[in-house]
Amino acid sequence: MSRWNRRTLGAAALCLLFLLAGCEALRGPLRTTPTRADKPETSPGDIAPPSSRDSAITRSERDETGAGLVLMLGFSWMDDSAAVGFERAFRFALNRSQYVGRFDVVRPGSPFETLSLCDSLAMTGGPLLAIFAGDEGSAAAAAMRAAEQGIPLLKITADQRSYTEIGDRVFEFLPSGQKQAEVLGRFAALDLGLAVGMILTPQDAKGRAHAAGFAKGTTQAGGRIEAERFYPAFAANVRNEIAELLGNEQRKARGALPLTGALTEEEREQMFGDPLGGEMLLGGRDADSLMPSGSVGSEGLYFVVAPERVETFASQLTRLPEGTILLGNSSWLNENALARYPSLTEGMYLTAPLLQHGDETAPLLAIYQESNGSLADAWELLGLDAGDFVSQVMNRSPRSRQDVVHQLSSMPPFAGAAVTVDFSEGKENRAARILQFEAGEFRVVR
Numbered sequence: 001m002s003r004w005n006r007r008t009l010g011a012a013a014l015c016l017l018f019l020l021a022g023c024e025a026l027r028g029p030l031r032t033t034p035t036r037a038d039k040p041e042t043s044p045g046d047i048a049p050p051s052s053r054d055s056a057i058t059r060s061e062r063d064e065t066g067a068g069l070v071l072m073l074g075f076s077w078m079d080d081s082a083a084v085g086f087e088r089a090f091r092f093a094l095n096r097s098q099y100v101g102r103f104d105v106v107r108p109g110s111p112f113e114t115l116s117l118c119d120s121l122a123m124t125g126g127p128l129l130a131i132f133a134g135d136e137g138s139a140a141a142a143a144m145r146a147a148e149q150g151i152p153l154l155k156i157t158a159d160q161r162s163y164t165e166i167g168d169r170v171f172e173f174l175p176s177g178q179k180q181a182e183v184l185g186r187f188a189a190l191d192l193g194l195a196v197g198m199i200l201t202p203q204d205a206k207g208r209a210h211a212a213g214f215a216k217g218t219t220q221a222g223g224r225i226e227a228e229r230f231y232p233a234f235a236a237n238v239r240n241e242i243a244e245l246l247g248n249e250q251r252k253a254r255g256a257l258p259l260t261g262a263l264t265e266e267e268r269e270q271m272f273g274d275p276l277g278g279e280m281l282l283g284g285r286d287a288d289s290l291m292p293s294g295s296v297g298s299e300g301l302y303f304v305v306a307p308e309r310v311e312t313f314a315s316q317l318t319r320l321p322e323g324t325i326l327l328g329n330s331s332w333l334n335e336n337a338l339a340r341y342p343s344l345t346e347g348m349y350l351t352a353p354l355l356q357h358g359d360e361t362a363p364l365l366a367i368y369q370e371s372n373g374s375l376a377d378a379w380e381l382l383g384l385d386a387g388d389f390v391s392q393v394m395n396r397s398p399r400s401r402q403d404v405v406h407q408l409s410s411m412p413p414f415a416g417a418a419v420t421v422d423f424s425e426g427k428e429n430r431a432a433r434i435l436q437f438e439a440g441e442f443r444v445v446r
Contacts, residue, residue, distance in 0.1 A: 065399035068102025074134025086383035093387025118145035178213035203230035212414025362417035385416030
């Protein structure tokens with residue numbers, strides 16, 4: 001064969017090689033029917049096994065990886081004293097536990113910044129566990145984004161309703177307002193033996209949550225809710241609602257005594273054009289005219305207030321009828337105000353998420369206060385207990401986010417300096433503190 005023919009044949013072969021390579025390059029991304037060698041071993045929707053280029057970790061397992069802890073302080077003000085105290089105490093507890101893993105602190109100042117920070121964390125692999133403390137709006141943003149990303153979130157600060165339904169990896173370190181009310185309703189029916197409950201709450205999200213919780217706890221424990229009233233959220237006067245509540249027809253039918261004022265209903269009708277009108281103080285009848293409390297059965301009045309309204313409302317209700325026990329939310333934690341109205345507040349019960357002053361016999365609290373040279377405030381108590389609890393979880397050496405969820409769910413009841421944590425019934429702490437006001441101070445009942 002001549003040299004020219006050999007050159008021609010070689011060029012033709014080279015062109016054919018390029019043509020075949022080009023066809024394969026096009027066929028790769030556009031083909032719809034795989035060859036036998038390309039067919040997957042899994043059904044549609046399944047996760048394909050890793051190729052030789054991947055590690056031995058499956059995709060779902062990679063999604064479960066993370067590094068250390070992230071504390072999110074979602075307060076509106078960067079130098080908020082609550083955030084500062086909480087972080088200081090949390091770090092102290094973490095250091096005392098000799099935790100050696102990664103620990104980062106981020107400070108989003110709004111719900112939008114919270115979402116952005118969560119996205120940034122996810123892009124870098126994210127933590128094994130995120131801890132959130134702060135405002136309600138930022139808490140909701142953190143819970144929603146963490147749920148989307150599969151990151152376990154321990155929400156420290158409590159709101160009126162639990163966020164655990166947002167995702168199956170959201171845990172509530174403190175019981176919500178609704179859960180606290182539920183615990184108090186159950187306590188009133190079972191421990192105090194109150195067969196009847198009445199509810200007076202503000203007409204807002206807080207009031208509705210507390211009313212639902214107290215009703216649930218009471219009825220589940222065998223009691224019943226006889227009447228319920230809501231007052232305007234910013235009301236400065238609740239005399240009418242109190243009179244209506246304690247004068248309801250069911251209560252009258254069982255022979256219970258109503259509240260009385262300085263004027264009768266007829267006199268108030270004539271004077272104010274309303275049998276419940278006027279600015280009259282309300283109270284029970286004189287002691288010698290009261291029926292024995294056992295004759296009609298004891299009852300409880302669950303009265304939800306805002307902290308700034310405690311003294312205002314207490315001054316409008318000088319006392320309750322005999323056999324009626326006052327029950328309240330944590331806003332009643334004002335010893336000075338309650339001490340000025342002992343005929344109403346003496347012996348009342350309330351529920352709270354944590355102890356105001358903490359148990360000073362707790363070793364970690366004693367060391368912390370000694371190192372600071374001052375008593376811990378409520379935020380420091382919360383930070384100290386949260387840090388201690390998280391340390392115990394992480395010292396179990398969880399290797400994945402699923403491990404963290406398992407460790408949180410299976411933690412035995414935790415008793416801190418101010419907080420008790422019990423996840424035995426789910427992802428929301430079921431352990432609310434119950435206090436009684438006696439002789440000018442609160443004592444822990446449970």
